Amino acid sequence: xxxxxxxxxxxxxxxxxxxxxxxxxxxxxxxxxxxxxxxxxxxxxxxxxxxxxxxxxxxxxxxxxxxxxxxxxxxxxxxxxxxxxxxxxxxxxxxxxxxxxxxxxxxxxxxxxxxxxxxxxxxxxxxxxxxxxxxxxxxxxxxxxxxxxxxxxxxxxxx
Numbered sequence: 001x002x003x004x005x006x007x008x009x010x011x012x013x014x015x016x017x018x019x020x021x022x023x024x025x026x027x028x029x030x031x032x033x034x035x036x037x038x039x040x041x042x043x044x045x046x047x048x049x050x051x052x053x054x055x056x057x058x059x060x061x062x063x064x065x066x067x068x069x070x071x072x073x074x075x076x077x078x079x080x081x082x083x084x085x086x087x088x089x090x091x092x093x094x095x096x097x098x099x100x101x102x103x104x105x106x107x108x109x110x111x112x113x114x115x116x117x118x119x120x121x122x123x124x125x126x127x128x129x130x131x132x133x134x135x136x137x138x139x140x141x142x143x144x145x146x147x148x149x150x151x152x153x154x155x156x157x158x159x
Contacts (some may be wrong), residue, residue, distance in 0.1 A: 002026040050103045074148030076122040080107065080115045081154045084132050090115040094128030094142070104134040122147035 056147030076097060084090050097119045098106065107115035126145050130138040130153075138155035146153035 023152050048139075074122075075118050075120050076126060076147050077144060077149065077150040078107070078109075078117045078126075078128060078145060079152045080130055081152065082115070082130075082157070083111055083113050084115075088132050089134075091134040092117050093130040093131060093134075094126060096124060096126040097147075099126065099128060104131050106134075132157055132159065 076156050079090060080090055082090065089109075090107045092107055093099060093101050093104040094111065095101065098121050105117065107117045110116050124147055126147070129142050130143070136157055136159045138157055143151060143153055
């Protein structure tokens with residue numbers, strides 16, 4: 001092992017002798033002269049006179065009819081915040097906007113505890129009540145919502 005150590009030291013000394021010493025050189029940066037660009041002239045566009053069509057009043061009437069239709073078709077929403085249990089569905093029965101007291105309509109499950117029903121058929125107030133699986137009625141009085149508005153409630157069930 002002694003031989004290997006001496007050869008490594010000798011190699012290091014030889015390598016150290018071969019590398020020339022570096023000289024300190026001061027670098028100066030060259031200054032760049034600011035170059036000004038000449039402004040670019042844009043070509044003038046020619047204006048062409050457009051032909052005007054004779055004005056008609058028919059489109060104005062169509063717009064008025066569309067606005068009236070959107071006002072009549074206001075959305076009425078019923079939202080229930082309740083946990084009906086896994087595998088169960090919340091229904092609504094009532095009067096107005098296509099609801100019936102004889103058969104319920106299933107509400108859409110928006111989130112685990114939120115159910116919603118929306119309609120644009122309401123012409124007046126809607127009276128309703130919630131049911132679980134269209135069998136178990138919610139406690140309390142019937143609820144009412146005006147056409148074009150939203151009712152948010154938390155029904156209570158004893159089942």
